[in-house]
Structures are given as C-alpha cells and as structure tokens.
Amino acid sequence: MTAPPCAKKPARTASPIIRQLFDRIDDAGVPGRELQRRSGVHHVTLSKWKHGTNAPRLTDFEAVAQAMGFSVVLVPMD
Numbered sequence: 001m002t003a004p005p006c007a008k009k010p011a012r013t014a015s016p017i018i019r020q021l022f023d024r025i026d027d028a029g030v031p032g033r034e035l036q037r038r039s040g041v042h043h044v045t046l047s048k049w050k051h052g053t054n055a056p057r058l059t060d061f062e063a064v065a066q067a068m069g070f071s072v073v074l075v076p077m078d
Contacts, residue, residue: 013052019062022050024068038067 011022025035032043041060046053056064062072 011050011052013049013055015055017057018049018061019067021070024070025064028068030057030068035064035067039063 011019013019013022029070030038032046035041035046039060040057042066043063045060046064049056058072065072065073
C-alpha cells in the first residue's frame, strides 16, 4: 500500500528530539519556506536535518523550535 501524494514522510533522522520537532512541524502543516521565514533557517537546511544528512547547530535548532512555539530546555534526569 502506498501513501497518498499529499502525505508527509516521517523524519528519517536518528535523533529523537529532531524527529519530535519535525512531527510537530508536520502536524501543524507548516511548509518549509514558511518555517524558513519564521526561523531564518534555510528550507534546504531543514530538509537535510529531517532526512538525516546534516545535524543542526544548537542555535539553529533553537530558532526553529521557537518559530514553532517551543523552547529548548535541559531537564534533570532522576
């Protein structure tokens, strides 16, 4: 069974936190160019993160997270 042409492909990155961010982006239906406008991170760079060919710099990851209404914080492990 194949996915319909409009279906979003899940992030293939190995990083769980990057997958979570792209799940939120996909759920919100935000196109790459719109996310680029909001975050200042180029849409091709976003695609490379999603497909696991590049890893984000922390400052860029924070910018994208903030553009989606999230903050990046450290939480102590118990």
